[in-house]
Amino acid sequence: MSTPPSAEPPALELDAPEAPALPTSRGVRTGYLIAGLAFTALGIIGAFLPLMPTTIFLILAAGCFGRSSPKLEAWLLNHPRFGPSVRAWRANGAIPRKAKVFACLGMAGGMAVFLLAARPKLWLGLLVGAIMAGCAAFVVSRPAPPAA
Known part of the structure; x- marks a missing residue:
């Protein structure tokens, strides 16, 4: 017995790395979420303070969000101002x-x-x-x- 074909073919992301599996422990995910939010705050502060870096904190935040909140990770990667530099680092360093x-x-x-x-x-x-x-x-x- 075969299943009927779906109306939409599945979306393929050719160059996207596999997303890491989310930790099973709620405490670990919460820790990554808190760290991601803290790194995001530091990155935003760095956008306004001359000697404080921005991108490195946002790269760290994206890594933490990737292990705690895929929605926040997607938000950061798709952000019009900060997303391109984080995506460039992930893709090519x-x-x-x-x-x-x-x-x-x-x-x-x-x-x-x-x-x-x-x-x-x-x-x-x-x-x-x-x-x-x-x-x-x-x-x-x-x-x-x-x-x-």
Whole structure:
């Protein structure tokens, strides 16, 4: 006995990664949801404060929402302002050139503020500078998103 064909063929998402299975524990899902909301709040704050990052918090929020609330994950991925950068990171680990420039300028500015305000000992200044340089090298080494 065969089933009648449906009127609509199933939608296929060719390049979409498989969604992770939601944790079975309600407490774990709630923890991911709270973390996702906190990361979203930090990302939104970062959109308005010059030295606070935005995209990294939204990438983390999308990951948390993917494990707790598919509706919030979809909202973030489809957001007109924040969605494209989160989707580009998920698809290719890509960072747009403009974002790379702003990230490196932000790190340099943060380093300057640290040196001027904290007046650290030489070894601490060098350590923080090396960490900042490593982070900047990672950002610069990421590919640019493919042209649309």
